[in-house]
Amino acid sequence: MGEPLRRPRPAVAALGAALRYAAAESLAAFRRNGLMSAAAVTIIMVTLLLVGGAAALSVNLRHMASILDKQVEVVAYLRDGLTPPERDRITAEVQALAGVRGVEFIGREQALARLQAALGERIALRDVIQTNPLPDSLEVAVVDPREARRIAARVAEIAGVEDVTFGAQVLDHLLTATALLRGGGAATAALLVAVALIIIMSTVRLTILGRRQEIEIMQLVGAGVWYVRSPFMLEGALQGLLATVLAALVLVPGYLLLLWRARVLLPFLPVVQAPDLLPGLVGILAAGGVLVGMTGSLLALRRFLYI
């Protein structure tokens, strides 16, 4: 050992060389295992499409539910000709029910004014009807929308209440649909992720086998664990990223198209606008795709490197 072994290293230059090496190798692997890579990318893309589509739908359903949530109330229509003390008694009784957040008395005149406001300027109600057909009513705000049904039933039992409606039926269905979507989506996605992992493991394993000699020598001369791993990790990550791009190319125009259709056909439908949803969704999918890709690579590597 004649001269000193190592000069201080410009670490940045070495790191740059390592990154260039990893990038070149992972791209070469992509070319070499074309078909398997395509299969891996496709399956990740399908997974992401499913997860992304379910997420977009679920976000919209939740959005609708939250809007309906605020609107859910039990409305009690009162018998005609009640005296003010009787009204106060009924209001107090309703207020006393468990799960009731608040009660507001809406006189029939006020109800008519509201209806007029809702109809707008085009029709003047007073021109159409002479007498006010609307009853007095109590608007009952509930703490938990899912209890609306029970509270409505209790309110209906109070003397002086003629009829009760509650807006929770729609909400019930929405919440059930959201839960089903989430459960089914999660189960399917888990299955697809498992398949994706297996396929990525196979492609990366092919690359490893193809470069076994090279890897053996790298390990023999003391290449760092991550230096040996990085091209394979990058290969998996690239597969995930490419799948995300492809999935986004379907999801983004698809969502925009649906929004446009909804605006035309169901203008009153409360939808989540594209800028509020898509950037975050695509970002999360990209992270998920890359994560799945790298996990698959790591699993494949575990058996091969530095045992």
Added chain:
Amino acid sequence: MIHLQGVSKRYLSGLFALRDVSLFMPKGEFVFLIGPTGAGKSTLLRLLYRADTPTEGHITVGGQDIGRLPARQIPGLRRSMGVVFQDCKLLPRKTAYENVAFALQVIATPPHEIRPRALRALELVGLVDRADAFPWQLSGGEQQRVSIARALVNEPPLLLADEPTGNLDPRTSWEIIQLLSRINLRGTTLLVATHNKTIVDILRKRVVELAGGMVVRDEDYGLYASHG
């Protein structure tokens, strides 16, 4: 440099590859590890470069206990030694120079240092003028010299060689061994597993003989065959 204490290696089948081997090699020594095929020579070397772990006993290399070395510390150990094999293990699609430079690249050597150091290593084994040849364009002896250059390019204090002359004719074998002797004279500790009788008998170095996984002889200035 190398210290084995009561080292045994038993495979899952129950077969002993090494049995209670103790061996001490000071820095700068040249040792021949001899014995018939299956005596445990390669297993011993594999334990030293931590491709395998001992079932029993302690191994230290360069003062470091490597018996239970965690995987992430293996690269550091390997950088402190060079390993040479009978089959050279050259990458067929890289030139002699690239094969040597590869060993520097993968241990994150700054790019501007790679070329001068790789060329110096090729010069040491006398192959600078063949730097751009691919392995298939080189003779067996030249290939082995490239693999020695690769093992030495990081200037490790220890060189392990597993049958480095196994595939070579006597004359070329002799050249390789002379090269290894020169490397030993520069201060590199050398452990050479071989069953090349001629070479062992001419060089008269320390000889450690394995048989059935046990050390049956350890003598300085030894011959291939025991005296008695």
